Amino acid sequence: MTTDPTGNPAVMNVLITGGRAPVALELSRLLRDAGHRVYVAESARHHLCRVSSAVERSYRVPPPRHSTAAYIDELARLVEELDIDVLIPLCEEIFYISASLDRIIGCRVLCAGPEMLARLHHKADFMIWARELGFTIPVTRLLNNPEEWNNQTDEAARMGEAWVYKPAYSRFASKVILPGKFTGEQGGLAGSRRLAAPPGLCPAAPWVAQQFIKGAAICTYSVVHQGELAAHAAYGSGYRTGKAGASVYFEPLEHPGAFEWIQRFVRATGFSGQIGFDFIQAEDNVLYPIECNPRATSGIHLFAPEDGLVQALLGPELLAQHGSISIPRSGKKAMLALPMLACGLRPGPGGLNRWNRAFRAAEDVIFRKEDMRPFREQFRVVYHAYRLARQNKISVTEALTDDIEWNGE
Missing domain, CATH: 3.30.1490 (Dna Ligase; domain 1)
Incomplete structure (x- = not known):
């Protein structure tokens, strides 16, 4: 890999999958701000990256869950046609990509092998693995x-x-x-x-x-290269979609215990790629792992352009050589504004005053004055997910991932 005189990766062509996810939009903007060319491959008709000015072009591809071979064929074609340097899967399409790495040639693919991903994704197998490595688990x-x-x-x-x-x-x-x-x-x-x-x-x-472990929830996001951390963020969330749903509010945390736990785990497993963990800090201060997401998580939203996440993703070996780890330093809080507004109807502990302070303190991860179209696109995304949910009698959340999720097939 070539670098510029400052040691940063040279201008690259980057292909992102999972363009429907807010983290894909965030990462596209970070890559664009760093001077790279961003392309997106996504099976959904409407998605956030499709209309973003940060993206050179978005390509609609077959659904990986339902047409896996055609999906991989199209990714391989795009990698060759666009002269892609790095392919970054962000959502659960990573499992289909990982199982077909031999068919995607000519670029670096930021993911681990299929056996490791499957073991980390399965909520029981991950816990067994953590226990075998000497960690305390529920x-x-x-x-x-x-x-x-x-x-x-x-x-x-x-x-x-x-x-x-x-x-x-x-x-x-x-x-x-x-x-x-x-x-x-x-x-x-x-x-x-x-x-x-x-x-x-x-x-x-x-x-x-x-x-059930009573305590404080801690979420993390890390970029790892051959068992060494290249980027890391820990965050808490006081607001979710429902009592146990997905986080919609992301507040940076400094948590040395989580950092040390993850560093020990990835070194023991030799993991490479993006990975997130959910922990519970119990009332006796014991840190319990709850589950693992071997893909991108919302911790990406905490990184500002100057925090070095792009370098960790595109040139992690450079950071590893110097023992450097990119971390969020701006202290910014982030949120998904639309579901966060819905949380105001049932604000929970602290009531409306706490919710109002949190809302005012955070930055919407989708809205940007210089890139307005994704903000409008999100309404189309939700509408089409609602129609699919009604048609298939599933939840809207499930409808949003129906064509990309992987359940051990």
Whole structure:
């Protein structure tokens, strides 16, 4: 890889996948501000990057989940035609790309191998791996059929224990069942009512039961090169889409414990690529991993152009040589303004005053005066997701990822 006289990567052609995600828009703008040419490959008809001035051109490609071979063929064609230097997958299409790396030649692809990605994505397998590496984890059980589900929930009710239930393959906290949701008891699932097994529960679509840990939630985003951190951000979120949904507010945190945990984990596994972790800092200060996202996460929104995220993504070996790690230094808070406005209807602890202060302190990740069209595009994105959700009888959140998600296929 060539560099300019300052040691930064020379101008590159970068192909991004997952253009529907706000982080894709954020990264496109960061890359453009650093002088690089950004192209986007996306299967959705409407998406944020499609209309952004930060993007040279957006290409609509086949859906990776439903037409995998055609999707990979089109990516390979774009890599050759556009003379792409780096391909950066951002959402769950990464699993389909990783499984076909031998067919995408001529550029660097920022992702790990398929076996590692699958192990990190599966919510039980990741916990087993963390335990094998010596980390303290919440008690976690894999539930493969209704009988195992009934035994688990009956025992939890009998013992008065609090558990969290979620699909082994899921994203954005969709379908998560928190303690007390069905009994009305905040502390747990104690009570006479049985928690019915979810439809479709089987070895191909298992669920996970995880010990409920009371404490503060901590999320992270990191760029890793051959087991060494090149960029890192930790953040908290006081506002989500629902009680257990996806975060819509991102507040930077300095958390040495999370940094050390991740550094130890990626060194032990030799991971390369983008990765995010969700932790709970328990009341006794023990840090528990909850799940892993081996892809981009919302921590990207915390990086300003001068923070060096672009260099970490395009030239991580340069940072590794000098032992440098790019971190957000501006202290900026970020939010998704539309769902954050919806949070104002049910502001939670602290009420409207706390919500109002948070809203005023943060920057919308989509709105930019010099790049207005993505702000308008988001309404089209939501509308089409709503129609798909109605048609397929799924949630809007699920509709947003229906054609790219990977569930162990």
